[in-house]
Amino acid sequence: MGHFLTFVSAALTTAALFTDHVNAANNGTTPMQLRLAYAGPTGMVVSWNTYSKLERPTVRYGLAPWALTNTASSDVSITYNTSTTYNNHVKITNLAPNTLYYYQPQHSNSSTLYSFKTSRPAGDGTPYSIAVAVDMGLMGPDGLTTHVGKGASHPLGPHDNNTIQSLQEQGKDTEFLWHPGDIAYADYWLKEEIQGFLPNTTIEEGAEVYESLMNQYYDELTPITSKKPYMVGPGNHEANCDNGGTTDKAHNITYTVSICMPGQTNFTGYRNHFRMPSAESNGLGNFWYSFDHGMVHYVQIDTETDLGHGLTGPDEPGGSEGENSGPFSNIRDAQLNWLQQDLASVDRSKTPWVVVAGHRPWYISATNRSSTVCEDCRKVFEPIFLKYSVDLVLSGHVHAYERNAPISYTNPDPNELNNPSAPWYITNGAAGHYDGLDPLLRPLQNYSRFAQDSAYGWSRLTFHNCTHLTHEFVASANGTVLDTATLFKDRKCSVSRHGW
Incomplete structure (x- = not known):
């Protein structure tokens, strides 16, 4: 019974994510132009663009593709005169150095996962x-x-x-x-x-x-x-x-x-x-x-x-x-x-x-x-x-x-x-x-x-x-x-x- 409930829960989550992505495509919140930047030895900035303004840009992330258990958010969804998109920036902090993380900006396609590796700490002499x-x-x-x-x-x-x-x-x-x-x-x-x-x-x-x-x-x-x-x-x-x-x-x-x-x-x-x-x-x-x-x-x-x-x-x-x-x-x-x-x-x-x-x-x-x-x-x-x-x-x-x-x-x-x-x-x-x-x-x-x-x-x-x-x-x-x-x-x- 427990396995069945887990399966149903996962199916509902997937369905919800799919619905969220369809809605995102319709209202201009689908992420595009993804880019990363180091933010110190234990941080990473995740940036992306959308056609519409996001009220609270959010990124899910974790150490495994099936375990994006953490979230980071910001209030930075900005545009300028003549721009056709909004720039969204979320800084993730307190990460482990030299570690692979998986992430997903909000309103992403549920089947699409991205990953990044944090910077090597000072003193690491690995080529x-x-x-x-x-x-x-x-x-x-x-x-x-x-x-x-x-x-x-x-x-x-x-x-x-x-x-x-x-x-x-x-x-x-x-x-x-x-x-x-x-x-x-x-x-x-x-x-x-x-x-x-x-x-x-x-x-x-x-x-x-x-x-x-x-x-x-x-x-x-x-x-x-x-x-x-x-x-x-x-x-x-x-x-x-x-x-x-x-x-x-x-x-x-x-x-x-x-x-x-x-x-x-x-x-x-x-x-x-x-x-x-x-x-x-x-x-x-x-x-x-x-x-x-x-x-x-x-x-x-x-x-x-x-x-x-x-x-x-x-x-x-x-x-x-x-x-x-x-x-x-x-x-x-x-x-x-x-x-x-x-x-x-x-x-x-x-x-x-x-x-x-x-x-x-x-x-x-x-x-x-x-x-x-x-x-x-x-x-x-x-x-x-x-x-x-x-x-x-x-x-x-x-x-x-x-x-x-x-x-x-x-x-x-x-x-x-x-x-x-x-x-x-x-x-x-x-x-x-x-x-x-x-x-x-x-x-x-x-x-x-x-x-x-x-x-x-x-x-x-x-x-x-x-x-x-x-x-x-x-x-x-x-x-x-x-x-x-x-x-x-x-x-x-x-x-x-x-x-x-």
Whole structure:
């Protein structure tokens, strides 16, 4: 009799969940665009979008698919002008480190379960890999595909995988995806229309096209971001709806940020869509923050605004691209002060590796150096990186790949990768988007060690132990590794496998 009652109870629960999902589909509460973000060593933020506002976004979770016995909720279901969806964010706390959990946002299909793994605690020296993709846009008919519009270049080959597909296959064993800026490239909507790639609309209708491209991108990424954390940073293409201006040469018209509708300026979509661990690291919003994962301390910086020392960020009023965005702190030198305090607090015996990512590079063999190289970024950040012995600095912005030597004030470190004292600089903005790749300037800079500007790809970082770190450039088209190099640091530390 007891088994029968259990069966009936389970059947009723399943029926109720099915009914709930049908109702959700009808009233716009079905979850989509699922994404995760670390929230400290024992926390995870679960985010998703819905067409309707949720009164109390809720996530069920547990240690087994059949035992989602815990719930977490929030009151964060937010939207903005021109958005077609609501962004829902729920922070789950008091989780066990390095542990697999199963979860389900409310109104999900009852047969669909998702899972995530919490971060490795500091001091855990178990080897692992992460994926890094910068300057990655929408793939498919409305983005990067096998054809381009008039004046564009670098379409995919007929049998090429794109970077999202490669991240799903060759990157399936990485622990999280780091994307330091230029997400989706929805702000290319007008350029794509001018080039005849997308159907023409009015400027007023452009907001709908922008949101459509953005939503398509987040949908495409869901198979990855629903399973592993998606850690992001700000790039110039998050700033507004038109990347600082587009010119229609055929009609001699130059458009500016003035065409952007309310809600599509000042990083509004970016600020609403994500919840990075700034609260846990005393950072600011999705702009600068840090987190530990095993034997690595990761730092995301903002190269777009809030540079400090009286310098104008590239996207602040009067900046190089006229984005009219930021600053986001009303405290002078807020980001630089935070960065110094953050790096000074790192326990290098537990997290010997320190890796920093910012969107714009300052060491790059770029063709248009005056508008591409962020010299102001170098002035404010490089002294801090040197002072606190940062191991690796990652960037994008230039749509190509260049691995440099470790560098100190433009000079290559004489030790190269054999226990250098300067940070190792790698730029990889070749993840791919509608506009294609950028040509590098040859001969390359004297600090360059390997470069290519003809293949789309992403970076895989593998931390073997406290002394050896390998970087690989993975070609998205077929998964081959086109470049690999290993950094050695001569140091002793107290990490151990499963050191927690």
